[in-house]
Amino acid sequence: MKKATLAVHAGSARERNMGGINSPILTSSAIEYLDDTEVRYPRYFNTFNQQVVAAKLCALEGAPDGLVTSSGMAAISSIMMGLLHPGEHAIIMEGMYGGTHSLVTTEFRRLGIEYSISSGEPDDIRAQIRPNTRLLFVESPTNPLLRVIDLAAVAEITHQHGIVNAIDNTFATPILQNPLSLGFDLVMHSGTKYLGGHSDLCCGALLGSEALIERIRNHALMHGGSLNAQECYLLERSLKTLDLRVRRQSENALIVAHDLLEVPGIVRVNYPGLPSHPGHDIAVRQMTGFGGMLSFELDPAIDPVRFLRALQWIPCAISLGGVETLLCQPVATSHARMELGERERLGITPQLIRVSVGIEDVGDIVEEVVTAIQEAA
Ligand SMILES: Cc1ncc(COP(=O)(O)O)c(C=O)c1O
Secondary structure, three states: OOHHHHHHHOOOOOOOOOOOOOOOOOOOOOOOOOOOOOOOOHHHOOOHHHHHHHHHHHHHHOOOEEEEEOOHHHHHHHHHHHHOOOOOEEEEEOOOOHHHHHHHHHHHHHHOOEEEEEOOOHHHHHHHOOOOEEEEEEEOOOOOOOOOOOHHHHHHHHHHOOOEEEEEOOOOHHHHOOHHHHOOOEEEEEOOOOOOOOOOOOOEEEEEOHHHHHHHHHHHHHHOOEOOHHHHHHHHHHHOOHHHHHHHHHHHHHHHHHHHHOOOOEEEEEOOOOOOOOOHHHHHHHOOOOOOEEEEEEOOOOOHHHHHHOOOOOOEOOOOOOOOOEEEOHHHOOOOOOOHHHHHHHOOOOOEEEEEOOOOOHHHHHHHHHHHHHHHO
């Protein structure tokens, strides 16, 4: 089946008593176990709605197994805490989501776990590998600069050294990129973004082989961080339109990116769909669309906050991936906690504006941005 069909049907379980075609929401936290093969409990990631929605995500990512978590960060910390021991070493990619960067740079030191930060280029990853390296964690495209790395090449290097590799696939979504088919071991998502898709859910997911998921689950169930039945159902409902939403957002973003290139007051546009983007050729190879996220840099003469305040109907808000277009200034939101020097080195300046392109009419989106720039200039 194609993804549009899987998004609607995979995993979903009909309601048996009344013949309802949607999965029922089973809220019990006390579940009889005498006639079951396992003990079920919401924190153990094995209740009905948790399994239904995990099965849909597994079908979309081509994963044998998966867990649905209470946030994207719960998925990331479950991978890291589940797989790494004190004295071991992990490689993470520079320019990743600020929360992931902060988790590694603050918590790892406290826990005695070593880390290196890599550009994500295959040669650099090879150079960072140590005898005690156990995990590589990357993001592609990255938040907010939309850097793209060669996933198949990176996966091959880590496998040569017996290192588990994991990727944050939030920006691409399972619709546009399936890292497991390129050799990755684990994929995670901030479900708060495209998977939820309506800016009203906080959730996450991690997917991979049965053996890896079981290893992670055994630790994650002690840390908490599973998702409750109601939210699992909302996520399942949202996923039914994932293909539709993401393809529209991706089409809109390509048009917005091209149009913004011509707008006075914008000095740079970061979008993997632009032929001028350094990762364009790799993105063409490993993605089936370029996604709904882009960022642009305002001319130094334009005050970014003045510009954001001049927007009429596009909200200036943190988060992304919803049906509505959102703009934000990463230095004030997603990357506010990143050290200033590191932010500047990466090119995340106050002039950088991130756009999560929604499903609205694309002409309206471009006009709104252009008008706000004119007012702020
Ligand atoms: C790429 C990416 N990964 C992970 C996260 C963390 O997800 P959550 O906020 O659901 O914990 C975010 C949040 O913005 C993100 O943008």
